Amino acid sequence: MYTHLADLGNTIELLNAQDRDLAVAHELMRERMRLEQKFINGLRAIIDRHKSWPEERHGEYSEVLITAFEQEIEARSSPKPVVPRHQSMGEELIVGSTLVRKLRDAHSAHEVAYTKLLSSKDELQEWLRPKKLYFENSRMPLIELEYRWSVHRQRECANNLRLWYERKQMPLVESHHSSLEDTKATMIRMINANIDCASTCSRIYSHALGRASSLLPLIHRASIEETMDLELSSHALEPVDYRNWFFDGQPSPLQFGIGAIIIESDNIPTSSYSWVLVHTMLEAERTNDFSGVSAGCVTRFELSQYGPLLPLNSAKFEQLKSTRRISRQDLSALMKPDKTTTLLPVGSLIVEYVLRQLRVEAKVFQSSSHIVDAARRKWDFENNSIDLKMKEIAITIHLTSPFNIPVPYD
Numbered sequence: 321m322y323t324h325l326a327d328l329g330n331t332i333e334l335l336n337a338q339d340r341d342l343a344v345a346h347e348l349m350r351e352r353m354r355l356e357q358k359f360i361n362g363l364r365a366i367i368d369r370h371k372s373w374p375e376e377r378h379g380e381y382s383e384v385l386i387t388a389f390e391q392e393i394e395a396r397s398s399p400k401p402v403v404p405r406h407q408s409m410g411e412e413l414i415v416g417s418t419l420v421r422k423l424r425d426a427h428s429a430h431e432v433a434y435t436k437l438l439s440s441k442d443e444l445q446e447w448l449r450p451k452k453l454y455f456e457n458s459r460m461p462l463i464e465l466e467y468r469w470s471v472h473r474q475r476e477c478a479n480n481l482r483l484w485y486e487r488k489q490m491p492l493v494e495s496h497h498s499s500l501e502d503t504k505a506t507m508i509r510m511i512n513a514n515i516d517c518a519s520t521c522s523r524i525y526s527h528a529l530g531r532a533s534s535l536l537p538l539i540h541r542a543s544i545e546e547t548m549d550l551e552l553s554s555h556a557l558e559p560v561d562y563r564n565w566f567f568d569g570q571p572s573p574l575q576f577g578i579g580a581i582i583i584e585s586d587n588i589p590t591s592s593y594s595w596v597l598v599h600t601m602l603e604a605e606r607t608n609d610f611s612g613v614s615a616g617c618v619t620r621f622e623l624s625q626y627g628p629l630l631p632l633n634s635a636k637f638e639q640l641k642s643t644r645r646i647s648r649q650d651l652s653a654l655m656k657p658d659k660t661t662t663l664l665p666v667g668s669l670i671v672e673y674v675l676r677q678l679r680v681e682a683k684v685f686q687s688s689s690h691i692v693d694a695a696r697r698k699w700d701f702e703n704n705s706i707d708l709k710m711k712e713i714a715i716t717i718h719l720t721s722p723f724n725i726p727v728p729y730d
Contacts, residue, residue: 327554328481329420331489331547332413335496338540339409342503344370344382346406349510352389353403364393380535381503388511388528395520401509407499409492419484423477423556426470430560433470436463441565448566451599458596458624465577465625468562472578475559482557485548493544500537507532566602573608576601577625581618596621631657637691646694648706654691655699 348366355362367389370382437444440463447461459465511532514525564572575581597613601621604610610618636654640646646654700707 327551328423328556329417329551331544331551332416332420334544334547335409335492336413338496338500338544339413341379341381342499343406343408344379345385345503345507346403348382348385348389349403349506350405360393363389367393381500381507384528384531384535385507387531388514388524391524392514392521395524401506401513403506403510406503409496412488412492416481416484416488419477419481423474423481426474426477427556430467430470430474433463433467434563437467437565441569444565448599448602452595452597455596455620455624458598458621460577460598460625464566468574468577471560471562471574472580478557478559485552489548493541493548496544497537497541500540504532504535504537564602564606567606572606575605575608576622581622583619583622584615596624632691634658640691644690646691646698648698651694651698652706655695655704 348370351366352363355366367386370386440461443461444464508529511525511529515522515529561571562574563569597617598621600613601617604613604618632654633656636650636656640650640654643650698707699705
C-alpha cells in the first residue's frame with residue numbers, strides 16, 4: 321500500500337556509508353602511526369583486515385590509502401603528522417534511523433488498523449444507530465479507537481521525521497562536508513610526509529598524492545543532496561486522512577479518543593449515568609463545529625473513550641469495598657486491573673489527571689470514596705506503584721491538559 325516508504329532512509333544510509341568510509345581512512349592513518357615500531361608486520365595486518373571487507377559503494381578515501389600501504393610494505397617508514405580521531409555522526413544518524421523506523425511501523429500499523437476497520441463498517445454504523453447512550457456505553461468500538469490512534473501516531477511520526485529532516489539533516493551535511501575536506505587535507509599532509517622518505521616511499525606516495533588530490537568532496541555532497549531532495553518530497557511524509565466510517569467514510573477532522581481534547585476539571589462528570597449524545601458529538605467532530613454542544617458533553621464523551629477512569633481488580637474490589645482502611649499492600653493488589661481492562665496509550669494519563677481534581681465525586685469512578693481517597697494519597701501514578709516516600713501526597717492541580725505534550729524525536 322505504501323510503496324513510497326522505500327524512499328525513506330536513503331539519505332541517512334548514504335551519510336552512514338560515507339561516514340564509515342571516513343572512519344576507515346582515519347583509522348588507517350592512526351594505526352599506521354601506532355605500528356611505527358613494527359611497521360611492516362603491523363601495516364600488513366591492517367591492510368589484510370580491511371581488504372577482507374566487502375567492497376563498499378563509497379570507498380574512495382580509504383581505497384587511496386590501502387593501495388599506497390600495500391606498495392609500502394617493503395619500504396622503510398618515517399614519522400608522520402598526527403592524525404586526529406574522526407568525529408562520527410553515528411549518534412545523530414541513529415536518531416534519524418529510529419524516526420524512519422517508527423514512521424514505517426506507524427504506516428504498517430495504520431494499514432492494519434484501517435483494513436480491520438473497513439471490514440467492520442456495519443458494526444460502526446450499527447453502534448451509532450441510537451442517538452444517545454449512557455455514559456458507560458458511549459465508548460466508541462475498540463476497532464474505531466485503534467484506527468483513530470493509528471492515524472494519530474502516523475501523523476506524529478511523520479511530523480517528527482519531517483522536523484528532523486528540516487532541522488538536523490542540513491547541519492549534518494555541512495558537518496560531513498567539512499569532515500570530507502578535513503580528511504582529504506589530513507591525508508594529503510600524511511602523504512606529503514611520506515614523500516620525504518626513501519626513494520621507494522617517495523615514488524609510492526607521489527602517486528598516492530595525485531589520487532588523493534583528485535578526490536572531489538562536492539561530488540559526494542551532491543549525491544547526498546539529491547537523495548535528500550527526493551526524501552523531502554516523499555508522499556510518506558504527508559499525514560494520512562482519518563476516514564470517518566460512522567458516516568460516509570470521507571476524510572474528517574479527528575478529535576476524540578486520541579488525547580486532543582482538553583479535560584477541564586469543572587466539566588468532569590460526577591455520575592457514570594450522565595447522558596452522552598454520541599451522534600451529536602461525532603457529527604460535531606465531522607463538521608469541526610462544536611458551537612452547538614456544551615463543554616460538559618464534550619468532556620463526558622472524551623472521557624468515555626478510555627475505559628474505566630480508575631480500573632481496578634474486581635475480585636480485590638469486592639473484598640475491600642466495605643473496608644474503611646486500605647493498606648499499601650491491599651492497594652497494590654487492587655490497582656492491578658483485570659486483564660480484560662483495555663486502556664489506550666493516553667488512558668493512564670487521564671486517570672492521574674482526574675484523580676488530581678480534589679472535588680471529584682467518587683461516583684464517576686464507579687468506586688467507593690475511600691478507595692478513591694486511598695489511591696490519591698498512596699499511589700504513585702507516574703511509576704504505577706505504591707508511593708513509599710510519604711503517607712500523604714501533596715496534590716497540585718494543573719491548569720492545562722496533560723495530553724498536549726509534544727512527542728520527542730526519540
